[in-house]
Amino acid sequence: MTMTTRTRIARLRTLGLTGLATTGAAAAALTLMPANAQAAELTQVHTSTAVTASSGDSSRTGSANNLDGWIKQSLQIMKSKGIPGSYEGLKRNIMRESGGNPSAQNNWDVNAQKGTPSKGLLQVIDPTFNAYHVAGTARSVTDPVANITAAANYAAHRYGSIDNVNSAY
Secondary structure, eight states, rough: OOOOHHHHHHHHHHHHHHHHOTTHHHHOOOHHHTTOOOOEEEEEETTEEEOOOOOOOHHHTTTTHHHHHHHHHHHHHHHHHTTTOHHHHHHHHHHHHHHHHOOOOOSSSHHHTTTTBTTTTTTTTTHOOOOOOOOSSOOTSSSSHHHHHHHHHHHHHHHHSGGGGGGGO
């Protein structure tokens, strides 16, 4: 599959997911994926992992148990640790990599074939997670905040910021 085709598919998937509500988001992500893009195979679907932002005080403080809250929590940690990145850059990459599903796992690419499948919102492999783990976050690659923050830390070291990442990294 060419990069142009992958880019178009990723854009279509992102546009299709933008207006979807909570539980339909994971199903829509699978529906919009090309047949060979089992990169983000769902290991589980949790209704508590809403892709849309919740209303109320918790979403403003970043403590909501959904994508908006996880991104905001990660941004708070990133800011305290000097890791660059924006809400928009994180969300764009999350939607491309996992469709917003923290349980997504890639079981088909070269990493998976070598025994280290990419996992979580930003599809991080265990060695990368371990190398770029940020103190103060969980030690689990599938923990949403830990996954986002470690991936942003990796992207900062490799590309200057997660905002500079516009394809698989």
